[in-house]
Amino acid sequence: MNQMGDFAFRANESSAAPAVSPEVAGYICRDTDGLWVGIEKCIDNGQHCVFVTDASGKLLGRSDMADLRRAVARGAHLSAVQMGDFAQSVSDDDQSSVVTPVLDLDGKVIAVDVHAERNFLPVAEPDLTHHELRNLMDAFLSNWISSTGDYIRSLEQRFADKAGVTYGVATSNGTVSLQLALAALGIGEGDEVIVPDFTFAASANAVIHAGARPVLVDVDRDTWCLSPEIIDAAITPRTRAVMPVHVFGRAAPMTEIAALARSRGIYVIEDCAEAHGAHYDGKPVGSFSDVASYSFFANKIITTGEGGMCVTNDADLAARMRMLRDHGMRPERRYWHDEAGFNFRMTNMQAAIGCAQLDRMDELLAMRRAVSASYERAFENVEGVWLPTHRGSRFDDVVWFCCARVDAERRAALIDACRLANIDLRPFFNGLSSMPAYRPYARPCPNSTALGREGVNLPTSRRVTPKVAARIAAIFQDVLTRKL
Ligand SMILES: Cc1ncc(COP(=O)(O)O)c(C=O)c1O
Incomplete structure (x- = not known):
């Protein structure tokens, strides 16, 4: 294993300690940092991993939340452990990790690449910090x-x-x-x-x-x-x-x-x-x-x-x-x-x-609005998908799950294609009248029935970047242009 490796080198590397963006800093711990620094960064960056560096910013290794959790459960936080003790070597040809480091010529972490497609993307997940x-x-x-x-x-x-x-x-x-x-x-x-x-x-x-x-x-x-x-x-x-x-x-x-x-x-x-x-x-x-x-x-x-x-x-x-x-x-x-x-x-x-x-409620609502806007842009030219539109000034909706309506005949194929791509799409709720538990109360409800047949919930979490939304839209495009 090579700790520096042949990572995707970027142009214009500086030999000085790299000044990284706050987003990248969220993935980096010093080797001398305590265990809880690593844990909090893992939670805050949402990817449950961090890279451990020396004082100059040189990569020493990566550390995953699973290891840090195990350490806490064993009481490691009672000793003088440091994040340097949890640095696992990083392969220079890592094809499986969701987050990989980008190094300069001196082996300093200057950026991170997030390979969202390597992770299962659920429809929903709690946003905790x-x-x-x-x-x-x-x-x-x-x-x-x-x-x-x-x-x-x-x-x-x-x-x-x-x-x-x-x-x-x-x-x-x-x-x-x-x-x-x-x-x-x-x-x-x-x-x-x-x-x-x-x-x-x-x-x-x-x-x-x-x-x-x-x-x-x-x-x-x-x-x-x-x-x-x-x-x-x-x-x-x-x-x-x-x-x-x-x-x-x-x-x-x-x-x-x-x-x-x-x-x-x-x-x-x-x-x-x-x-x-x-x-x-x-x-x-x-x-x-x-x-x-x-x-x-x-x-x-x-x-x-x-x-x-x-x-x-x-x-x-x-x-x-x-x-x-x-x-x-x-x-x-x-x-x-x-x-x-x-x-x-x-x-x-x-x-x-x-x-x-x-x-954090305003931040959480803004994140959901941004995800919805990413889908709106990504699906702009995808025929056969209907996204909810803004409904005028009286309605100030929030985004819980992002929604799309599609031809009922195509929905199962879309869900299957997304599953193959490690993406969770969820069919809308079934109209209650359609289910055995509510038979005694059932009535004809055509609008509810149509929603139950045509609707899908799209993943809605901070993992859904514009790039991820575009990936999902491309899968829809592919399925919807196939011959039935
Ligand atoms: C419309 C609606 N009502 C009630 C509930 C029930 O909430 P809980 O799951 O907290 O019992 C839910 C939860 O999914 C819901 O979506």
Whole structure:
């Protein structure tokens, strides 16, 4: 093995210590750096590896997160280990690593090459940094690892502020937060809740587990969400609530939906699991309803691993949700239960991660917008692919998963071709009415059915550079120009 090797030499190398860009610096550790410097750089650069150099910038080797993790698990951080101890030699003909160093003639690292195609590209992955790690360690070290702690209180308040409402009630996930909202509003046996047919199954499951009946209705062809007209047509004397879902980050027309619900005397429970930060008519989604529910699952815009949140402007409802979340126990009288509640609590450790994610929310939303813009450019001239368009000034959508619609006949071939290229494409949710679990509630929902057949979610993470988007578009182009 050669530690310097014949790497792709660049022109105009200087023999002075190379001044590298901040991006490249994110991949470089000094041999004298401590173990945690390497770990934090591995997390922050998103590639889980670093290059170790001497004082002059000369490459000594590479170090992968897997080795650093093992070292921490063995307690190596208790000794005086340095990153130089973790430098593995680098092959000069490395055809498998995702990140390879570019050296000058003196063997100094002056750049890195990212070979994205060598890695599996998932549709989604959590975007974590040293900020989340430090908060998590802080929560752990505080010994407040269950559902009491400063991070919980902080996440609830700060998230509610972002959603433009007064109270936040953190939960263990975005499914039970819907159940909590339904229970707190007294919705159950004999009640109907209007739910879009085109959503993740959790929206309807929560209604079923609350003992009520989900009334599945079609979505609007253009917004992919509920419309006031669709809701109006489905209201019966049994209807207690409507559950608009801002699917894939696309805001439903909430001003009109909230006005209709008010006029018909039904509750609105907004399912914002996929739309943190979206706005309609200049107001955050989540601020239009009696209760709004969010998910913080690992693929969501903001994550806590597993987790969720209910937000509301109603102090009594917030107090009731807190009580029901905690076994139905009266907060001022220990072990006194007026009703049978749930354990739907979030831990302080999850909230610690969530607080760091919230600090980064603008950055995370901007990253997703940039990915979406890369796809728009890459697919500009690819016939047979329809990307969602901007919908006018009232809708301020966010990007959760980037979306594309294609000819239903071609979708499986596209998914297969991407899989062969190590890229994960995910078919849209199936319309709920099409599946056995929801047969008792099924209705003809042509728009939802068409979306379920034609839609694909494209990888949406910081790994999707313009080059990666172009690669995906080229695969689409290739498949879509083949004869059927
Ligand atoms: C629309 C919608 N509602 C509810 C949920 C449930 O959230 P969780 O997975 O946190 O239970 C999800 C999660 O994927 C979702 O997409």
